[in-house]
Amino acid sequence: MMNKSLIEWCDFTWNPVTGCQHGCLYCYAAKQANRFSGNVLINKTSEQLRKEWDERGTRWVLEKPFKNEIGKVTPFPVKFEPMFREYCLPMPAQKKKPAVIFVVSMGDLFGEWVPDEWIRRVFGAAQAAPWHTYLFLTKNPQRYIQLAEAGKLPQQGNFWYGTTVTRPDQQYAWFEPGTYNWFLSIEPIQEDFTFDASWVIRSETKGTYAPPWIIVGAETGQQKNKTIPQAEWVQHILEFSQAHGSKVFLKNNLAPYFTGELVQDFPFSYPPKNLG
Template sequence: MNNTRIDWCDSTWNPVTGCKGGCDYCYARSIANRFGGWTTGGVKTTQNFFSDPPVLDSPLLLERKSGKVVKAPYPFAFTPTFHRYRLEEPLKKRKGQNIFVGSMADLFGRWVPTKWIVEVLDICREAPQHNYLFLTKFPERYAELDHMALLPHEENFWYGATTTNVDQMEWAADSIGNLPKSCNTFLSIEPLVEDITCSIGWLSSMIQSSVPYFKWIIIGAMTGLGSESRQPCREWVEKIVEDAKNELSPFYPIPVFMKDNLRKVWGRDLIQEFPEKLEAQG
């Protein structure tokens, strides 16, 4: 597990890395490609000479230009890889943390074998002192796993959906709505690159037709190359906050967390709220 600059969690844990999503704004892909590779026979490579998809029971090594040898964090760059040797990392941290699971992957992507996911969830259950936060663009897979009795319902598991446009928003609501009411669910709108609200009341109507509702909303701007021309308008953010704080909603109020990268859009007085269950460790 690693400390992180992601402002809505305490640490990140990546037993699986890599993704086949192909998002043009993906920060993880650029990091994995930049720092990817491992050393074999004195030569650096990103080739996979192991199983397909690759499963590593022990880390591969990378020799840096300085001559220092380290564990290769992304031996095959952004190829989806199961680092099984990382599974026990949460067990070594006794103090509870809010852990973002899979910051360098989409753990619930269609290309990820179910058995990988199950192994990760089983370890989470063995370290109940932590809160585990998951994010995916394939929220329907939560429901599929739940149908197979493989999805934990404990209160320290938080299942999130990442959305950037209206279609993804509707799909996330429908998929999340198929989960049991006992599950904690949240929404990450990042990067916000268009007005996804369409009209005031979008969230309220979506929530009322979807059980369980989103118990937390995270909003963020695009960062990195090309992001300057794709920054959100303040009005888009205001609409989201307005619906989250709508007193007429049966789920009022929904905590909203604005990431630090929204300061240029919103100003210094960012709203950075946590759900009560995450506050103690947030």
């Protein structure tokens, strides 16, 4: 089954695809994958894993949960290398109560190393359980645009496409109202997002609009040189959202740095209504 999530803005995490090549130093997912990998050299010789490779690089496919030589399930047998866990695809449909699901918390489904076919199958599994709300996140927002232009990005009310940014100069994907749902995840926030006019999108047909939803979180962990968010950084985001109608979700890990109210709003019904 899917994992009950400790992330405040979702109910479950669902990881039919794992692994990432962005190489972020603060990545909790990579640390967890490395911790629960077992003997990778031995694992890669197992017939349980199928190896694929093309111009996108090397990746792995797993039809069933991987078991090591003593029969113990190993969650990440190739550490944080790209892996498609096909056995996870039916999981949303098995959960009958409507929930908010974070899709691929242990990787980046839209990384350049992920083939379109993997993405298509994940979308298909989500579409088979339309009573849930699905949140997608990437640090490669251009892939959203490529898929949309190719007619491969589902335009559904229960699909939300997010971009992770940590600094205001990073690219993100935005869409006009009435097309695709989109949001920003500023986590970990590493600089002051003093929003200017560039964050407000002006359309000849849709008018003026801003990010519908902004999630903000602090850097966690005990690593050296960790960025400590300033209270005014959070306040600037709140002021922007109030001025332009954006919903904001401030994660609990901001509490040590921000004494104001930790606003935790959603842009959709929460808990989600049954759309099936």
